[in-house]
Amino acid sequence: MSKIKWIPEAQAAGALTMAECIQAVRTAYLACVDGQTYPGDRVAMPLASEQNSCQWLSAIRLDPPYFGSKFSAVYPGNPARGLPSDQSTISLYSLETGEQLALIGANYLTALKTGASAGVATDLLARPDAACLGVIGTGAQAFTQVLAIQQVRTLERVCIYDQSPERMQAFCARLEPVRSRPYEIVCCESAEGCVAQADILCTTTPSRTPVFDASAVHAGMHINAIGSFTPYMQELPAGAVQQAAFVVTEHVEGLWAAAGDILIPLEQGLIGRDKVRGSVGETLAGKIPGRADQDEITLYESVGSCVLDLALAIAIYEKSE
Secondary structure, three states, rough: OOOOOEEEEEHHHHOOOOHHHHHHHHHHHHHHHHOOOEEOOOOEEEEOEEEEEEEEEEEEEEEEEEEEEEEEEOOHHHHEEOOOOEEEEEEEOOOOOOOOEEEEOOHHHHHHHHHHHHHHHHHOOOOOOOOOEEEEOHHHHHHHHHHHHHHHOOOEEEEEOOOHHHHHHHHHHHHHHHOOOOOOEEOOOOOHHHHHHHOOOOOOOOOOOOOHHHHOOOOOOEEEEEEOOOOOOOOOHHHHHHHEEEEEEOOHHHHHHHHHHHHHHOOOOOOOOOHEEEEHHHHHHHOOOOOOOOOOOOOEEEOOOOOHHHHHHHHHHHHHH
């Protein structure tokens, strides 16, 4: 039996550039469409209190031959304990023998994957001239959204909103040295002020209630909804989902199992299932259409995909060989 390689958080976090992550995610999406990789079912549940949650995800890649699983827990109260709110690990296995090959610390890797996926979706769906990025939330997911989207659009301004002015100021300072170009970084006084300015909006909170008012949504914007990954989480107001021309996601089956942003307005009779057009991979492969005109509002609803986690885990493992 081969020795299981332990790749700790610090090593995994620095193993891939965002450009490499975006390329790995793009390749994984196309492999999904081609039937070369596919996800398993997910298991999600609350933990200890209704504020905490966890999920297990799995995926298989035929070429190269690997499979894997990811455990992810979200504890919103952890930052007060000096701990990350997200706790994740990925187990990587050989598809040929079933042996476990690696255990990978994946807290930041999860954020990198999510950022890279939003980068691919943004590149496909945002207007080519989109120049203002709005971000609600200031955690690791928010940081990697900025890293990814500055790779696919020429940004002139990044607008940030968080309920904590102290977190918001610290986050804006953290962005200064990683800017791809000298764009303006603005701390907003309200979530609606952030949304109103944004050509591209990313919501990155674990909220169970909408984090902005739908009246701030405007024609032509693209939204990446990142934080909601269980049926009882809802970052987006139902009105924002109603205004979207269509929704794409990682895997449509996963969305119907987990996306509170979509499931809640669906249950309220405010949208139909036809609001969800298909997957990012199908859009990337040209099997479903993307943005039709400059005024459409487009929405990428992320609920997580182990296919994408597996793609980055494989890349890190093979780099470490």
